[in-house]
Amino acid sequence: MGTKFITLRIHNNVLLLFNRSLSSFFQQISLSHPFADQSRSPTSHRYFLFLYSLASAMEGVWSVFGDFEFVYSGASKEQILFSLILGFGSSLLLAPLLAFLFDSIGGHNKACLVFCILHLFVGIWKRIVPQSHPCVWFLTLSSSLATGIFSFAFEAWIVLENEDQGYRLRALTNTFWLMTFIESASLIGSQVLVNWLLASDVDTGIASSSTATIFIAIIGIFCVTKGWKQTPHSAxxxxxxxxxxxxxxxxxxxxxxxxxxxxxxxxxxxxxxxxxxxxxxxxxxxxxxxxxxxxxxxxxxxxxxxxxxxxxxxxxxxxxxxxxxxxxxxxxxxxxxxxxxxxxxxxxxxxxxxxxxxxxxxxxxxxxxxxxxxxxxxxxxxxxxxxxxxxxxxxxxxxxxxxxxxxxxxxxxxxxxxxxxxxxxxxxxxxxxxxxxxxxxx
Incomplete structure (x- = not known):
């Protein structure tokens, strides 16, 4: 009985929290629009926020679904621990090198493209290779590298775009908090998507979640390569x-x-x-x-x-x-x-x-x-x-x-x-x- 009461109370808190967040969100948009004082079109920033929401959704599917997939596949605690150590170790060694590389070539849009390709690779691998495959830990390495790229690439990209297009600092500041807001909303959406896919059958849901990741990654690749009209920027x-x-x-x-x-x-x-x-x-x-x-x-x-x-x-x-x-x-x-x-x-x-x-x-x-x-x-x-x-x-x-x-x-x-x-x-x-x-x- 106590557990049901706690569950009901938490559910009510969720609704109340969302109502307050959305109310504050639209109020801030109406009072201080990020691009209200700009002479240029905010289309590129809106397009960027859409791309960022897709990237956050891809990250969310792995973060919400990863632990469950390990447990369902029968992985032991030692294997899960090794996966965590491999992930943080790869982020420690490789992520800074990638960041300095993309800074050197002046191509953070290329870093975002690599991010989408890594998630596409992970999704395809999960669809065609069984979880018990000896090289399954390569997925952890790829996902960790994608997370490392996610931590710097999008912010660095929008900052350089903001500088090249001549927007004021206020527009960039509003973009920062909108990125945090949209990322959190996308993580919730990822959880809803995964729960919906797993509702009927677990095996089918696992395959469907990989398909969803592939689909989102393809959209992200298209947005980065074809849809984005990038301002020329020299390294x-x-x-x-x-x-x-x-x-x-x-x-x-x-x-x-x-x-x-x-x-x-x-x-x-x-x-x-x-x-x-x-x-x-x-x-x-x-x-x-x-x-x-x-x-x-x-x-x-x-x-x-x-x-x-x-x-x-x-x-x-x-x-x-x-x-x-x-x-x-x-x-x-x-x-x-x-x-x-x-x-x-x-x-x-x-x-x-x-x-x-x-x-x-x-x-x-x-x-x-x-x-x-x-x-x-x-x-x-x-x-x-x-x-x-x-x-x-x-x-x-x-x-x-x-x-x-x-x-x-x-x-x-x-x-x-x-x-x-x-x-x-x-x-x-x-x-x-x-x-x-x-x-x-x-």
Whole structure:
């Protein structure tokens, strides 16, 4: 009886959260349209957001469906652990190299094309090769590379397009929070699609999900290669590019910004690894499929705060807001780390955490626009993720193979990282009061 009550309450929370998110979304659009003050057509930005929604849907199908597919195919805990280690290891080693490569050739649209091709390959492989094939772990490698490309390619692409087409910073800022909003909505749509495909027959649903991924990937490839009217953009001069790479590593602002980004991604990864075991501890029956939309809805709600923060009459600086947001998220995970058992409180803390994620991701993108050279943006995003991937890889080995660390300790480390990110934003604010060179005028 208690479980049914919890399920009903969570379902009501989902509807309430969506209503508030959509209401805030359309209100912000009407009051402060991203392209209201532009003389050029916003068609290219709308087209980009459509392409980004397709990419988010492809990522969502794997993130929602991956664990279930492993369990259904009979994979052991050791095999699932090896898959996670392989994924984070490949992201650690290969993703920064790809980011610097695409920065060098000035072709982030090519990176997006590679992203779609990787998902197309994964979908075709799942359709024609059985899950028990010895080379099935190659799928994990491909999916991890696609996720690594997703983390930097689309943001770097739209920033360069914004610069080449002459849009103002306000339009780009609104695009950032719209990307976060649309990504969260696409993840919910991916969950709905997967659940609908699996409703009748599991085997048929697994094959149909791969077909859906193939179909979406083909549309994405068409959009990148044929449908997108890209503004010609020349790659930076080689000597100037490498000199910029050398200089930015000595810029404390960029280092602090990268550190905060690494701490955020570390905490997000730890959350997604441990959120389900935390909720179902002690054999409790919890409908995770109803909680997941709550989390994404909270993230959507958090992203709608950004237009008010960036373009409204708020007197808060971005750094101040991030100091508070990181602190609140750290406190939320600290309570979870103390092994709190009440389901309602845990779900509320999880939603609070994701509301902070929805606010922080566009805010960090805005700060990157201020402090990081546009032509080097992809490499710096991917490089800032390397410490997070290395830390997660280390914790997975300790937890999975040596049993030297508990789940609560991993959550506590994620909370500590968020507190450290809050401190880095405070230092960034203090450095921001000092004069510095503008990278985008060089």
């Amino acid at each position: 930076p001069v080689k000597d100037r590019r490498w000199m910029s790479y050398i200089n930015i590593f000595s810029d404390k602002r960029i280092l602090l910004l990268g550190f905060a980004h690494a701490c955020l991604q570390f905490s997000i990864a730890i959350f997604w690894i441990l959120w389900a075991p935390t909720l179902v501890a002690d054999g409790r029956e919890v409908h995770l499929g109803l909680i997941y939309p709550c989390l994404m809805g909270a993230r959507m709600l958090g992203s709608t705060v950004c237009p008010w923060l960036f373009c409204g009459s708020s007197s808060l600086r971005i750094e101040d807001c991030l100091v508070y947001a990181f602190t609140v998220m750290g406190l939320a995970l600290s309570i979870v780390a103390y092994d709190y058992q009440e389901i309602g409180v845990l779900v509320s803390l999880f939603c609070l955490f994701h509301a902070g994620v929805g606010l922080i991701i566009p805010s960090l993108a805005r700060l990157r626009t201020i402090h990081v050279p546009n032509e080097l943006r992809g490499g710096m995003i991917s490089l800032s993720l390397a410490p997070a991937n290395a830390a997660i890889l280390f914790l997975l080995i300790l937890r999975g193979y040596y049993q030297n660390i508990e789940n609560s300790t991993m959550v506590a480390l994620a909370a500590l990282g968020l507190f450290m990110a809050s401190g880095s934003m405070h230092l960034l604010k203090r450095l921001g009061k000092q004069p510095f060179g503008n990278w985008h005028k060089s």
